[in-house]
Amino acid sequence: MTVAVAGSGAFGTAMAAALARKGPVILWSRSADQVADIQANRCNSARLPGIDLPEGLSATADFAALRTAEVILLAVPMQQLRHLLTQHGDLLMDRRLVACCKGIELNTGLGPVAVIAETLPAATAALLTGPSFAAEIARGLPTALTLACADADAGEMLQQQLSTPSLRLYRTTDTTGAELGGALKNVIAIACGAVIGAGLGNSARAALMTRGYAEMLRMAAALGARPDTLAGLSGFGDLTLTCTSEQSRNYRLGLSIGRGDDFDPSITVEGAATARAVAASAQARGIDMPITKSVVALLDKKQTLTELVSQLLTRSLKEE
Numbered sequence: 001m002t003v004a005v006a007g008s009g010a011f012g013t014a015m016a017a018a019l020a021r022k023g024p025v026i027l028w029s030r031s032a033d034q035v036a037d038i039q040a041n042r043c044n045s046a047r048l049p050g051i052d053l054p055e056g057l058s059a060t061a062d063f064a065a066l067r068t069a070e071v072i073l074l075a076v077p078m079q080q081l082r083h084l085l086t087q088h089g090d091l092l093m094d095r096r097l098v099a100c101c102k103g104i105e106l107n108t109g110l111g112p113v114a115v116i117a118e119t120l121p122a123a124t125a126a127l128l129t130g131p132s133f134a135a136e137i138a139r140g141l142p143t144a145l146t147l148a149c150a151d152a153d154a155g156e157m158l159q160q161q162l163s164t165p166s167l168r169l170y171r172t173t174d175t176t177g178a179e180l181g182g183a184l185k186n187v188i189a190i191a192c193g194a195v196i197g198a199g200l201g202n203s204a205r206a207a208l209m210t211r212g213y214a215e216m217l218r219m220a221a222a223l224g225a226r227p228d229t230l231a232g233l234s235g236f237g238d239l240t241l242t243c244t245s246e247q248s249r250n251y252r253l254g255l256s257i258g259r260g261d262d263f264d265p266s267i268t269v270e271g272a273a274t275a276r277a278v279a280a281s282a283q284a285r286g287i288d289m290p291i292t293k294s295v296v297a298l299l300d301k302k303q304t305l306t307e308l309v310s311q312l313l314t315r316s317l318k319e320e
């Protein structure tokens, strides 16, 4: 079986490297320079500097090379997924597609599996998500992830195909829960970074993680997701990782806001668009998500962190 990965960013390259240790993997990049770098130096210097890529990984800038692949991982940022699917729909339309994005589409409020299902209904749509930093996966460090696919048989097959000795995949058919966990934890990570950056302390971070998790559960319940999915790797697991590590770009954006520093806008930070999409969806559904709403106000510079923290603390007192 040939696996392909579309998108040669940090995560796409990392997954291609991990899977290439057990069989051939084709990594497609829209950048001819990056393909040349990988072919010449066996390294993606821009996204995963210092990490040697295995020989089983071949890079190409020609999307048609993915024709031989039965399973294709889609490793582009969430807001680019629909464009990728539409642009290459002829080839992708009947494949097993595994989105690796963690986010909610801004204009539609849909997660990655729903975007695949809407755009290419004949494809099998799955999601790979959970606590994992690209550089650690690429180095072969032990990692556990969630593979979500509504079709239980296809999900089991993908679980087998994409697990490796260092990458242990659990499976679920609850794609909505897995989408929401991976998307919403990024928003909470921005909030956590902001309070740590501003020196407000670890207790404040723990409060945000816990009450943020309560927001995740409320949205999940409203959308019919299973609470146990949110308690798993794709929800609680990834929330823990992302809210506590400076390897996370979402957390680092928060840190820079809290410290009053600039942040490089070219860095992929999924939580920013997702916060806006989720806040709008929560408002339309009447779901209380004060932390998510505060993150939007912070990103839009509508209110200061001091004002927002004070507002959160002085809301009417209630049962936990």
Ligand SMILES: NC(=O)C1=CN([C@@H]2O[C@H](COP(=O)(O)OP(=O)(O)OC[C@H]3O[C@@H](n4cnc5c(N)ncnc54)[C@H](O)[C@@H]3O)[C@@H](O)[C@H]2O)C=CC1
Binding pocket: 006, 007, 008, 009, 010, 011, 012, 030, 031, 047, 075, 076, 077, 078, 080, 083, 084, 100, 101, 102, 103, 132, 133, 134, 135, 267, 268, 270
């Ligand atoms: N970096 C990480 O540790 C992890 C990332 N993810 C998720 O993976 C997704 C991708 O993130 P990264 O790879 O880290 O981002 P990245 O910023 O390193 O790479 C994104 C890649 O997508 C490519 N791209 C963007 N739009 C495209 C398009 N329309 N067509 C083709 N290629 C396009 C860019 O050229 C770039 O190579 C995100 O949703 C992220 O949340 C998930 C787990 C871990």
Ligand SMILES: O=C(CO)COP(=O)(O)O
Binding pocket: 102, 130, 131, 132, 133, 186, 189, 238, 241, 242, 247, 248, 249, 250, 251, 268, 269, 270
């Ligand atoms: O999703 C991730 C960890 O599981 C990566 O987090 P960032 O996108 O914040 O870097």
